[in-house]
Structure formats: structure tokens, C-alpha cells
Amino acid sequence: MPKLVKDGAIVDNEWTLMAKPEGEASEASVPAGKVIVPLSVWLARKDALTARDDIGVWLDTDETADQLGEDARRLPLVAVHFPAFADGRAFTNARLLRERFGFTGELRAVGYFLAEQACYLRRCGVNAFDFGADREQHLQATVDALDDFTEYYQASVDQPLPLFRRRPS
Amino acid sequence: MYIYDEYDRRIQGQRVTQFRAQMERYLDGQLEEAEFLPLRLQNGLYVQRLAPMLRICVPYGLMNSRQLRKMAHITRTYDKGYCHISTRQNIQLNWPQLEEVPDILEELLEVEMHCNQTSGNCIRNTTTDQFAGVATDELVDPRPYCELIRQWSTFHPEFAFLPRKFKIAVSATQEDRAAIRVHDIGLQIVRNDAGDLGFSVFVGGGLGRTPVIGSLINEFVPEQHLLTYLEAILRIYNQFGRRDNKFKARIKILVRAMTPEVFAEKVEQEWQHLRDGSATLTQAEIDRAHSYFTEPAYEPLDDAAAQAELDRLAGDNKAFSNWLKRNVRDHKKPGYAAVNLSLKPTGIAPGDITDRQLEIIADLADDFSFGEVRTTHEQNMVLADVRKSDLFDLWQKAKAAGFATPNIGTLTDIICCPGGDFCSLANAKSIPIAEAIQRQFEDLDYLYDLGDIDLNISGCMNACGHHHVGHIGILGVDKKGEEFYQVTLGGNSSNDASLGKVIGPSFTAEDMPSVVQKIIDVYVEQRTEEEPFIDTVNRLGIAPFKERVYAKAS
Numbered sequence: 170m171p172k173l174v175k176d177g178a179i180v181d182n183e184w185t186l187m188a189k190p191e192g193e194a195s196e197a198s199v200p201a202g203k204v205i206v207p208l209s210v211w212l213a214r215k216d217a218l219t220a221r222d223d224i225g226v227w228l229d230t231d232e233t234a235d236q237l238g239e240d241a242r243r244l245p246l247v248a249v250h251f252p253a254f255a256d257g258r259a260f261t262n263a264r265l266l267r268e269r270f271g272f273t274g275e276l277r278a279v280g281y282f283l284a285e286q287a288c289y290l291r292r293c294g295v296n297a298f299d300f301g302a303d304r305e306q307h308l309q310a311t312v313d314a315l316d317d318f319t320e321y322y323q324a325s326v327d328q329p330l331p332l333f334r335r336r337p338s
Numbered sequence: 339m340y341i342y343d344e345y346d347r348r349i350q351g352q353r354v355t356q357f358r359a360q361m362e363r364y365l366d367g368q369l370e371e372a373e374f375l376p377l378r379l380q381n382g383l384y385v386q387r388l389a390p391m392l393r394i395c396v397p398y399g400l401m402n403s404r405q406l407r408k409m410a411h412i413t414r415t416y417d418k419g420y421c422h423i424s425t426r427q428n429i430q431l432n433w434p435q436l437e438e439v440p441d442i443l444e445e446l447l448e449v450e451m452h453c454n455q456t457s458g459n460c461i462r463n464t465t466t467d468q469f470a471g472v473a474t475d476e477l478v479d480p481r482p483y484c485e486l487i488r489q490w491s492t493f494h495p496e497f498a499f500l501p502r503k504f505k506i507a508v509s510a511t512q513e514d515r516a517a518i519r520v521h522d523i524g525l526q527i528v529r530n531d532a533g534d535l536g537f538s539v540f541v542g543g544g545l546g547r548t549p550v551i552g553s554l555i556n557e558f559v560p561e562q563h564l565l566t567y568l569e570a571i572l573r574i575y576n577q578f579g580r581r582d583n584k585f586k587a588r589i590k591i592l593v594r595a596m597t598p599e600v601f602a603e604k605v606e607q608e609w610q611h612l613r614d615g616s617a618t619l620t621q622a623e624i625d626r627a628h629s630y631f632t633e634p635a636y637e638p639l640d641d642a643a644a645q646a647e648l649d650r651l652a653g654d655n656k657a658f659s660n661w662l663k664r665n666v667r668d669h670k671k672p673g674y675a676a677v678n679l680s681l682k683p684t685g686i687a688p689g690d691i692t693d694r695q696l697e698i699i700a701d702l703a704d705d706f707s708f709g710e711v712r713t714t715h716e717q718n719m720v721l722a723d724v725r726k727s728d729l730f731d732l733w734q735k736a737k738a739a740g741f742a743t744p745n746i747g748t749l750t751d752i753i754c755c756p757g758g759d760f761c762s763l764a765n766a767k768s769i770p771i772a773e774a775i776q777r778q779f780e781d782l783d784y785l786y787d788l789g790d791i792d793l794n795i796s797g798c799m800n801a802c803g804h805h806h807v808g809h810i811g812i813l814g815v816d817k818k819g820e821e822f823y824q825v826t827l828g829g830n831s832s833n834d835a836s837l838g839k840v841i842g843p844s845f846t847a848e849d850m851p852s853v854v855q856k857i858i859d860v861y862v863e864q865r866t867e868e869e870p871f872i873d874t875v876n877r878l879g880i881a882p883f884k885e886r887v888y889a890k891a892s
Contacts (some may be wrong), residue, residue, distance in 0.1 A: 233577060255376055255459070257499025261576050264496055269611060283375055285360055285367070292495035310363065317356040320348050321488040324616045325496075331565075331616060332345055332489070333623040 173299040174311045175275070177337075182299060184246060186279060199218060199224070205248050205279075210231050211240070219243070227279060230258040235266035241272035242284035251280035260293045267326045275290065284310035288317040294326035339400050340485050340630045342450050349493070353454065354447055358440040365437070380460055380498065382428075382453030383439055392431040392439060393456035394446065398466045398484040398508075399427035399713040403700035406711060408449040410696035416442050420695075423681060423689040424553060424751060424806060426505070427713040428456050428464050432760055440549065445877050454492055459500045461491035461572070466508045467515040470716040471631060472722045474670050477527050478535065480510040483564065486619065490565045497572050501579035501587035504572070517715065519543045519552045519835040520807055522589045525572060528558065541571060541601065542593030545801035549837045550590040553598035554607060562619040563609075564712045569617060570609035571761050574601070577842045628650075634708040634723055638674025644726035652732050660744040660782060675726050677707075679719040679736055680743040680751065684776040686830050688754040688770045689709035689717030691741075698739040706732050716753055718746065749791045749858070753804055753891070757797030757814060758821070764797035766814025766821035771795055771850050778851035779858075788858060790873045792831070807831035809872045810857060811838040813852065823850055826885055828875045841884045856886045 187206045190197035199206055205225035211218060214311040219223045225246030226237060234241075241247055247266055249259035259278065266272040278290050287293045287298060297330035298311050320327035324331040342350070357377075364374040382393035390747065394409070401409075409429060413421045416438055422430040434442060446452055457460055464487045487506060491497070497504075510527040512767045518524025524540035536558045537793075539764040543552025546549030559567045571589075577597075580586045593601045652659035667676040679699065682688050691699075699719060703711045706728050707721040714720055719741070724732060736742040745751045755761065773797055780787050794808030798815075805811030811826035823845050826838030845853050862885050865874045875883070 230581075254373065255499050256581060257459075257497070257501075257576055258581075260496045260499065261573055282376075283373055285363075285369075285373075286499075288356075288497055289493075289495035306368075310368070313359075314356075318349065318352050318354075318493065320345055321495075322349065322492055323494055329616055333620065333626070334616060336343070336345065336626075 170192050171302045172308055173277075173297055173306055174308050174315075175297040177312060177315055179308050179312065183325045184277075185301075186227065186248070189229075203246075205246060205277075208236060213236070215240070225275075225277075228259075230256045230262075232262075232314055234262045234270060237266070241266050241270045241274075244272070244274055246275040246277060247272055248277040248279045248299075251282040254282045260289065261294040263290065263295050264326060283307070284314050285295065287307065287314040291315055291324040292327055293322065339402060340397070340488075344600065346450075349681050350447055350450075350452055351523075354440065354443045354825065355492070357443060358815070361440055361808050366679050376458055376499065379458035380408065380455055381439070382432065382456035383436075384457060384519050385436075386432075386760060388760065390768065391431045391434050391436045391760070392453060393424065393885065394427055394429045394431070394451060394453050394711050395456045395463050396427050396451075396620065397488050398464055398470070398703070399468055399483070399715075400481065401713065403703045403709045403711070405449045405451055405828050406696045406700035406703065410693040410700070412442055412445055413696070414693045417489055419694075420692045422433075422688055422756065423691065423713050423717045423719065425715050425717060425802060425857055426456075426463055427468075428463060430664050430756075431715070432756075443466075446592070457503070459502050459504075461494060461500075461504045461506065464488055464491070464506045464508060465516055465521075465715060467511060468712045469515065469631075469667065469676055469722065470510065472669050472674070472676050473511055473673070474668050475513060475524070476510040477529065478510055479631050480508045480516075480527055481631045483525070483561070483626070483695070484508050485627050485630065486548045486564065486623070487568070490568065494572075495884070497576060497888075500572070500576055501582065502589075504575070504589070506568075509795045512831045512837070517807065517835070518730075518832040520545055520549070520616050520804075520831060521552065523568065525564075527671070528792075534560060537564060537567075537625050539567065539571075541605075542590040542598065543835075544588055544590045545804060546687060546805050547585060547799040548588075548590065549801070549806040551835050551837070552590075553601075553724055555598055555602035561624060563613055564619060565603075566615060567609055570605045570612055573608055574604050578604075626812070631802070633671075634710075636671045636723070637672065637725070637859075639671075639725065639727075641672035641726070646671045648726055648729060657734055657744070658730060660786070661737075661742055662729065663745045664748065664786070665742070666729065669723070671723075673726055675724050675729060677721045677724050677732065677736075678746040679721065679730070679741040680716070680745055681741060682751050682776070683740055683743045684687070684750065684780065685773055686740075687759075688752050688772055691719075694740065695739055701742075702732060703821075704734060716746075716751060718751070742780065746786065747790045747792075748785045749779050749788055749793050749810075749854075750785060751793075752776070753792070753794040754847040755796050755802035755809065757803075759794055761797060761802075763800055764814060765799075765816035766797050766823065767847070768795045768797040768803060768812075768814055770810060771814075771847060774847070774851045775854050778855055787859070789870055792829075796885075804831065805829070806837045807835065808838060809875065810854065815844055815845070821847060823847065825853060825857075825887070827880050828872070830872055841880050853887055857883050860886050 829838030
């Protein structure tokens with residue numbers, strides 16, 4: 170089974186990622202089992218998909234967290250996609266999902282990102298890192314990189330108080 | 339100046355460890371060249387034309403003598419014995435070995451220095467007035483706010499992979515010495531009618547290939563909301579800035595595409611979610627930041643007596659008198675002055691400084707200026723707190739070391755990027771052009787008669803030499819593999835910020851001294867009494883200059 174890093178450990182990846190449909194999103198067929206569907210499919214088929222508890226949604230970088238909005242609360246998994254590792258929009262999407270839309274489930278990075286970005290991603294609320302089957306050699310480096318920093322200046326998802334509110338006066 | 343506590347030390351130490359591991363993964367082949375690139379850039383490490391280049395951060399331009407001595411040691415040990423002061427007040431090493439960079443970072447850490455975010459598509463070093471804290475005309479010292487921004491922007495997890503680089507400048511004076519209107523965000527510290535302190539926020543200024551003057555999007559953001567408001571701006575930019583074309587990715591393009599009004603509204607909406615959140619500054623934190631920038635132990639001095647003695651010495655010594663007039667500035671404290679050390683003697687690349695000179699400046703800082711020194715965006719250095727009674731002594735020592743050239747603010751105090759001699763982006767050389775112009779205008783009396791003139795040279799349209807805002811701007815361009823130089827007139831980086839206009843077709847390198855000479859000749863002929871160069875250009879327009887420069891030889 171493919172692997173990913175979740176909550177700091179390398180574990181089996183039980184979810185499959187559904188590609189964006191070629192045609193109309195409302196016509197797309199969503200397979201059985203744990204599936205992460207594109208935002209367009211979720212929005213078009215929400216009524217049907219809501220009945221299932223094995224549906225996650227992924228956001229591309231040109232999609233914003235508010236397009237999923239409060240829907241996130243009822244999903245077990247939301248993924249933020251990196252078409253390229255230098256495209257930093259997923260960082261904002263992750264943070265907004267956690268801080269503005271109250272998402273508490275698994276928040277997964279998918280696509281082409283780097284182990285070196287894991288610590289910042291975790292600070293933005295990402296707790297799972299799926300490199301895909303062909304880049305699994307980066308999983309251990311990701312586990313290691315999660316602890317690159319243990320102290321931060323700014324407020325973030327894993328430390329809601331900026332350092333200046335925690336420094337002893 | 340700011341001093342690290344255990345938190346800063348831990349964060350900075352972890353950064354060094356992190357970068358060493360990243361470098362090892364790269365050297366092992368686990369990270370591809372393209373993957374390592376943004377990581378090394380965020381540590382100031384470029385791979386340049388001839389060798390790597392390492393850009394060391396000087397937060398808002400402030401250094402102490404211990405740091406200067408460490409810089410001297412590093413340039414000697416890891417480089418060729420000199421370094422370069424950049425137009426963002428940072429320090430660049432031109433010839434470090436890639437593999438030794440983690441060791442350099444460890445050495446820097448010993449003196450609370452680093453290379454964080456001096457390059458790459460992230461929030462860069464915040465800059466300010468080099469006379470902050472001693473200027474006679476400032477509302478408050480801007481450096482505590484720069485330090486608050488430094489901490490907020492350092493390793494910000496959300497904004498490390500922005501569409502493009504991002505630069506913030508802060509000014510607390512009416513006369514803008516930080517060029518805030520040509521930054522991604524420019525902050526003008528102001529007081530409102532109620533007497534509260536806050537910021538006028540300019541967004542979307544910048545140079546490069548599409549120069550733009552920033553737009554005022556908020557007249558007054560109260561000081562406690564500084565960081566949440568910045569966060570709102572950055573979030574809008576990160577989400578909506580263009581990523582399809584690197585030349586259209588700066589925030590200035592987004593602000594223009596949206597219009598400043600719509601951009602301001604979007605920021606306001608985003609800010610409503612963030613304001614009063616945990617990132618809202620507390621008075622205790624603002625006070626803590628201010629506590630690091632208290633006045634040094636100034637002595638009560640008799641200004642009149644010190645000035646009388648200076649006048650006497652200046653009367654007997656023309657060279658000293660010239661230096662006093664051009665390189666020494668007023669200070670808010672009686673009996674003190676701020677001194678510019680010129681890094682622009684003819685024949686030295688503007689902003690270059692040797693290891694030995696760094697040590698001499700460290701000694702001068704200890705002896706004459708409470709052990710502190712500032713770098714300037716004009717690529718000079720400043721001793722900000724010198725007793726007037728020490729000026730003659732300081733001048734002699736500075737002169738012997740080669741940085742008392744009395745040319746601050748004149749035509750030969752040229753801002754100049756490293757250009758084609760060092761930079762892989764450059765289309766043309768810039769350092770030899772600067773030198774040729776300096777030689778053309780070697781006569782000091784003539785130079786002083788010309789008064790204040792900003793001459794800025796960039797080797798390519800990325801505009802590191804700020805040519806757009808030079809009164810005279812020179813831009814290196816490439817035409818079919820040959821180097822040419824385009825000239826602009828009328829640029830200005832201060833309050834009434836403006837961009838220079840191109841006067842016409844470009845020139846060869848050999849032409850440049852005589853082109854500048856002809857421009858100056860028109861000024862000398864046409865100026866009214868006491869009229870500065872920039873005012874003459876603004877009054878006449880570029881036509882008469884253009885006519886002279888392009889006139890056929892008769």
C-alpha cells in the first residue's frame with residue numbers, strides 16, 4: 170500500500186485522489202471507497218456525496234478556502250494541492266481552513282511539494298503529507314523536517330499566540 | 339540595538355541547523371537544483387556568474403563593532419578580503435564557497451547575524467532611514483517598528499513562497515529617506531488628530547522593469563494593528579498575485595490590475611477577520627521593542643563652543659571644511675553630529691569595503707559613536723553619534739583609511755549595482771561606468787558647485803541600482819550582444835517620488851562621461867541661482883537636455 174506521513178509518522182495511505190474530470194463536474198463518476206474529490210465535483214454533487222462518510226475534497230491553488238467554506242466542517246479530510254512546490258497559495262488555504270472555517274479533520278498536502286516545506290506546512294495546519302507513490306523516498310526526511318523549528322515568532326495554527334504574548338515580561 | 343534573548347537564539351540556531359541539512363540533501367543529490375534554489379535563496383545564497391554570492395542581512399541597517407569585526411574575519415577567511423554594501427542596506431560576499439556557507443552562518447550566529455530572507459520570494463529585510471533615532475526631523479524612532487516587522491516576517495510559515503520578492507520600508511520623517519513609495523509596502527509613521535501613533539500605508543510601489551509609485555491605501559492604521567494589517571495585505575497578495583509570469587508577479591501589478599481602491603477594500607475585508615486577533619500588538623510588546631532603541635549615554639555638551647572650534651578648524655583647512663559640509667549632518671542632541679563614511683572614492687566599486695576597513699570602522703565606532711554603525715541604501719556607512727569636538731580627529735582617521743571622500747550627495751556619490759562584472763542577470767557592466775563618470779567629475783569645487791545630484795546606475799532592468807529614481811539614471815541594456823546605456827532624467831526617490839524619463843536612444847560605454855557632462859552643462863547654463871539640479875530638470879523638462887546630448891558635432 171502507498172505510504173504517507175500523518176501526524177509525524179509514516180503510515181498507509183488509505184485514500185485515493187480523484188483527478189479533475191475532463192467533462193462536466195456534475196457528470197463525473199465518483200468511485201467507491203475513500204476518495205478525495207476535486208472541489209468542482211464536490212460543489213456540483215454535494216447532495217449525493219454528503220450521504221457518504223468516505224469523501225474528502227481537494228483544493229487546487231487557484232481555488233480559495235472560502236469556496237469550500239463551512240462545508241469543510243463535515244468532511245473527514247481536505248487536501249491542498251501543490252502543482253509546483255514554489256506555489257505558496259496552499260499555505261494560505263490551509264491556514265484559512267483551520268482558522269476561519271473550523272476544519273478539524275485530516276488536512277493533507279498533495280502534489281509536488283518538498284520535505285523542506287513540511288515544518289511551515291504543519292504550522293499552517295497541514296498534518297498529512299502525501300508525496301505520491303513515486304516520491305516516497307522523501308517521507309523520512311519529512312518526518313525529520315517537521316521539527317526544524319520548535320519555537321516561532323508568529324501566531325500560526327499550531328501556536329495561536331505569537332511569541333510576544335508568550336515571552337516572560 | 340536589538341539583542342537576542344533565548345527565543346531568538348533558539349530560532350536562529352535552528353535555522354542554521356536546518357540549512358546545513360538542506361545543503362547536505364542537495365549535495366547528496368536528494369534535492370534537485372531547482373528544488374534547492376528557493377531554499378538557498380531564502381538564506382541569501384545566489385549562484386552568480388563567477389561564484390556563489392551570499393547576502394548577509396543587516397536588519398534596518400544597524401550593526402555594532404563586534405559584528406563589523408566578525409564581517410572582517412569572514413571576508414578574510416571565506417572570501418577575498420572585501421565585501422559589498424547593497425542598496426537594501428545588506429552586506430554581500432562575492433566569492434564564498436558553496437559548501438562553506440553553513441559554517442559562515444554559524445560564525446554569523448555568534449554575533450547575532452544571519453542571512454534570513456535576504457533573497458527569494460519572501461518578505462525581505464525591512465529598511466529605514468539611516469539617521470533613525472538621531473534625526474532632527476523624525477516623529478519617533480522607526481526602528482522599534484522595523485524590529486517588530488522583522489520578528490513577524492522571519493520564517494513566516496504562510497508567506498515563504500510568495501509570487502515574488504516582497505520589500506517593506508518604514509519612514510518616520512517628512513523628508514523620506516527610506517524611499518517608501520518605491521517599495522511593495524511603504525509605511526509612513528504619523529500621528530492622527532487625537533495624537534495617536536499609526537501608519538499611512540502605501541502599497542504597490544517598486545522599480546524593476548515596470549516602475550510604479552506606490553498607492554496610499556490607508557491613511558491611518560493604529561500602531562497596535564501594524565502586524566495584522568500587514569498580514570491582511572500579504573494574504574491578499576499571496577492568494578491573488580499573478581504566478582503565471584514572473585515579470586507580472588509583483589504586488590504592484592496586482593494593485594494596478596485591481597485598482598488601488600478595490601485592493602484596499604479587499605485588504606479591509608481580510609483585516610476584519612484578523613484585527614484584534616492574537617497578532618494585535620500589546621502595549622507591553624511595543625514598549626519592549628522601544629526599550630532596545632533607547633538613547634546612548636549622551637553627554638551634556640556646549641554646542642556653541644564645539645561649533646565655534648569646528649568653524650575655526652574648518653577656516654584653516656579647506657579639505658576638512660569640505661568634508662564637514664558634505665559628509666556631516668545635524669543631530670538631535672547639542673554638540674553631536676552624524677557622520678557619513680563615503681564608500682565612493684574614485685576607482686573603487688561603489689559600496690565595496692575591505693576587511694581592514696571594516697575593522698577600522700569598528701574601531702572608530704567604538705572610539706567615537708557608542709560602538710554602533712549603520713549601512714545606508716546609498717551604499718555608504720554612517721557613524722550616527724559623534725561629538726562635534728571629535729570630528730577633526732575622526733576625519734583624519736577616516737581619511738587615512740580611505741572613506742573620507744567628501745562627496746556625499748554629489749554626482750560622484752553614485753548608487754551602482756554590481757552589474758555585469760558579478761551579476762548573472764546583468765545586461766551590461768555598471769562599475770566601470772561609475773568609475774568613468776567619477777573621473778570626469780574629479781574637480782571638487784566644480785562638484786560642489788553642482789550641488790546635490792543623485793546619479794544611479796543599474797546593469798539591467800531589475801533596477802538594483804535604482805536608476806528609475808536617480809535624478810540622472812543610467813540603465814545597462816543589451817543590443818545584439820553589445821552593451822549600451824540608456825539615460826533617464828527627473829527621477830526622484832524622496833517625498834515627491836517620481837520616475838525618470840528616457841531621453842532617447844542609448845549610448846556606448848565610452849560615450850557616458852561626455853553624455854553626463856553635456857547634461858550637467860545644460861543645467862549649469864540654465865539654472866537659476868541656488869536651483870538644485872532636479873528642480874531645473876522638472877522646470878525645463880527633458881527637451882533641452884536631449885537636444886544637447888544628441889546634437890551633431892559641428
